[in-house]
Amino acid sequence: MFEIVEVGSRLTKSDYEAQLPALRTRMLQLQEQLLAAGIPLTIIIAGVEGAGKGALVSRLNEWLDARHIQTHAFWEESDEERERPYFWRFWRKLPARGKTAIFFGSWYTQPIVDRVLRRSNDAELALHTGRINEIERMLCADGALIVKFWMHLTAEQQQQALQEDLANGLRPGEQCKRYAKHYREFRRVSAEVIRCTDSGCSPWRLVEAADRRHREIAVARLLVAAIEQRLQFAGAKPTTTAASPPVTAGSGGRNVLDQVDLSQHLDADRYKKKLAKFQARLNDLSWQAHAKKRSIVVVFEGWDAAGKGSTIRRITAAIDARLYRVIPVAAPSDEERDQHYLWRFWRHLPRAGYTTLYDRSWYGRVLVERVEAYARDEEWLRAYQEINDFESQLREQGVIVCKFWLHIDADEQLRRFHERENTPWKRHKIGPEDYRNRAQWPAYQQAVQDMVAHTSTGGAPWELIPANCKKFARVAVLKTLCHHIAAALAENT
């Protein structure tokens, strides 16, 4: 999930100064509207140490109308607090209707720190995240808006930030060592906590925090989008006709897909050799998985004409026909439409030891259904947690889950569209709808970014495959798939 905030987003001074005034004005307007609508707003600032959370809190205080805002830092607990249930300290500080509270540190801090320092175990952490979900749901059901920011740094960025503080005399030296030591574990635990508490009513907003100007503008933008969405939901007249709001830092930052190196290429000779090698490997692994009764679920998503179909054929060519099924996912059937959107995917789950390849999948909910507004905002926002929950049930059952996004650029797509139009046996694969989708490219890009942010989990990460060169993509998918299956089979022996 953190891959989307490790893309090197930066903002120049002039861009920052160009964007800020409008955002500040908008934030103040929205604060007025929250007051009028009686909606209490809680802004949670969480994330990596050294990510500038303190400075961000000051900035928010500077931007927003001080009369309606209160900041609460949750440091060491007081006597008063220790002697009452954990949530008491937070209840005390909740904003009244129409008011805003900034929580610098929050109910997330202690559970994460305790788990990282091994003061608690996984079960206790699960209990905590469950309770957090309850309280957030309860407050949202009561009309509250909770906007949660996670400020992210890589290990290197963190060390750099800490060293700068150290040089400026702002931090004791041993802190740097301590955080460096715990970074990996902190990252793992945070990802788990974010996944478990990433609900439709209060989704996490991940922010790449290394660049001060980028992180400030990103937070301002996401805050504006979140408040606008909430007001719309409250029946207040929407003042912008924005499409569905981003849940990860959008404009001003870079998209995770920009990181994919599309220049990667494979020539025909090497392709042939590698294809044969990995197909043989996959054949072997699929029999091993069968013997061990491990199922495999493979998800293919990607741009139109990215080569999903032909890649799937290279996989199925390698697996015994008795062991797999391909489920092409198009518009739902009547029967499927009369059920919950996940129903059609549950029904096709493989038995133990078999493989199902989904050509498009449940991610349609947060891709096409979001972009085309087939699903309402609250529906697709809720879907991230529903999907994570679904996939974690698969993994608990021992199913190996692999998810591929085949990435091409807009030029390559256009080239392939034209090729399809000019090839008699490919002409049925292209129509006006494809061009319509193509016009939505930026909206899909944001949707992919948000999808990766919310559903690329430790157990089922997204693999972003450069597919401008079809041969490269096919081999990359085969290789990655083999790698995942082999790793999963090794785990349990």
Next chain:
Amino acid sequence: MFEIVEVGSRLTKSDYEAQLPALRTRMLQLQEQLLAAGIPLTIIIAGVEGAGKGALVSRLNEWLDARHIQTHAFWEESDEERERPYFWRFWRKLPARGKTAIFFGSWYTQPIVDRVLRRSNDAELALHTGRINEIERMLCADGALIVKFWMHLTAEQQQQALQEDLANGLRPGEQCKRYAKHYREFRRVSAEVIRCTDSGCSPWRLVEAADRRHREIAVARLLVAAIEQRLQFAGAKPTTTAASPPVTAGSGGRNVLDQVDLSQHLDADRYKKKLAKFQARLNDLSWQAHAKKRSIVVVFEGWDAAGKGSTIRRITAAIDARLYRVIPVAAPSDEERDQHYLWRFWRHLPRAGYTTLYDRSWYGRVLVERVEAYARDEEWLRAYQEINDFESQLREQGVIVCKFWLHIDADEQLRRFHERENTPWKRHKIGPEDYRNRAQWPAYQQAVQDMVAHTSTGGAPWELIPANCKKFARVAVLKTLCHHIAAALAENT
């Protein structure tokens, strides 16, 4: 929670026959409306073995329109099912929009049985109930209606039912022994599972199952009420102007308050002695609790003029003034009204070692706010789980929670109203509002019944105190309070 379904509800044949035709007609009408509105209905039949669940399922099939209904029994899992995630078998059987499914056994069966037979531990059970909450919330958010019935029998009633089956050759003999052996544990685990999954979107409906006619009519009534409420929520025109729907078997059955023996009485001499004895005891215990840093939270609810104030004074007279606070709960202040309804109770929580007495409490949400429609149906229905969650946070912190309902009958209340009117220094305690509340007596009775059903938990049970005789009530409260505190203090030494 099971106390409300151990009150001896029975129905005569003539009453049964008088009530059934209208209910059957209504069920068929409502089924049509569900179909038109595209709302899928899942009826879950769970509960004690021997409670007539099978017969009930047959009866529902007889009553409802067979074209739109399917029954699924979840017995031993098949190969097909074992090889897929636990919820797969249920997903397969979910009803399509507008259709009805009866789940005979459900996602609740296996977690309960596994815990009773020690195949799983508390943490695994918590994980399971968490997951059940997620799936039920997800389906409800998607528009589904889930009505969950818990058919209850006492241990004796269960044995009697099983012996009858045995005599009729319907059961093997060893089953009776096995169920008898596990009854207590089954009851404990079931109560815990019901508490944890008793959500606002799909609350449990408890049914006293010993009498066939009663349980059938109770299920029919509760089903009708649940569907009517859901249709109202869906914007369909409500066809009845029923007040808030009952969530426990109402008319035709007996109310839990009917079980309270109001004839109990204490004369002045014995009152004096007992009062002195338990006040001394309470004083001692309150210091012990203070020394052990255990807090005490005492909740008083009851009919108007039931004697809450005077009972509280007998308690405070016994405790050192430094150790307690009394929080009288009337209409919320402006500041409180601008917060979540639980906020005003959280703020007054005692520090470790101190006592807070709430004269009326958070239960106002499911009593006066429900009956007077200050809270919407979905708000007070949700409140049971919110309250249970709140109280379990208190208990985890070591707080001793005691809840008293002071019960008087309507005649006694009227007598006390008149007495107040005729006593100059009591006149301020009576006004037209009290008479208005009095007119709502049956609605309050149902609300109390539902409250006890949903919030009388192992850790914080409701104590129903007969209070027609004030002296008896005061001593009973003191004695019960001492008992709870002593038991809690003994636990942790």
